[in-house]
Amino acid sequence: MEPSIAEENGPEGVVAYVVCSMSDIPSQRARGFELMKVEDGVEKPFNLIVVRWGRQVFGYVNLCPHDGVKLDWERNQFLDPNGIRLMCGKHGALFELGTGVCIEGPCKGRSLTPVALSIIDNDICVTGVTLAEEEEDEDDEEITSCSDEGGGV
Ligand code: FES
Numbered sequence: 001m002e003p004s005i006a007e008e009n010g011p012e013g014v015v016a017y018v019v020c021s022m023s024d025i026p027s028q029r030a031r032g033f034e035l036m037k038v039e040d041g042v043e044k045p046f047n048l049i050v051v052r053w054g055r056q057v058f059g060y061v062n063l064c065p066h067d068g069v070k071l072d073w074e075r076n077q078f079l080d081p082n083g084i085r086l087m088c089g090k091h092g093a094l095f096e097l098g099t100g101v102c103i104e105g106p107c108k109g110r111s112l113t114p115v116a117l118s119i120i121d122n123d124i125c126v127t128g129v130t131l132a133e134e135e136e137d138e139d140d141e142e143i144t145s146c147s148d149e150g151g152g153v
Pocket of ligand 1: 064065066067068069088089090091092093105106107
C-alpha cells in the first residue's frame with residue numbers, strides 16, 4: 001500500500017511529510033513504507049521502517065547493513081519473536097529498537113540508518129528528506145489514511 005504524502009510545517013519551519021497517523025501503527029509494532037525521495041533532482045526509492053512504542057516513534061531506512069537487503073522478508077515482519085528488537089529476516093541480525101544498533105548477528109556493531117521523525121497533530125511525519133509526491137491530482141493537504149492490515153494490540 002502506498003501512502004499518499006502530505007506536507008506539513010514541522011518544528012522550526014522544517015518540511016515534514018505525513019507518512020501515516022499514529023493510530024495506523026499499534027504500540028510495540030513496526031511497519032514498512034515504500035516511498036520515493038528526491039536527491040539531487042533524482043527520485044530514488046526510500047524504504048522506511050517506523051517503530052512505534054507508546055508515544056515514541058523511531059525511523060530507520062529499511063536496509064540491513066549486512067547484505068543491503070530489506071529486513072522484512074515477510075512483509076511488515078520487522079520484530080524478533082519477543083517483539084523487542086528489529087530483526088533482519090535473512091540472517092537474523094538483531095537491532096535495538098531505539099538506536100538501530102545491531103547487537104547480535106553478522107553485522108554486530110553496525111547500525112541501521114536513522115530517519116528523523118516527528119509527531120505533528122497525531123501524524124507520524126518524516127523530516128530531513130524531500131519526498132517525491134505520489135499523487136498529482138490533489139493540491140489540498142491530505143491526511144494520509146493507511147490501511148488497517150496487521151491488526152495487533
Ligand atoms: S542480510 Fe541482514 S543479517 Fe544478513
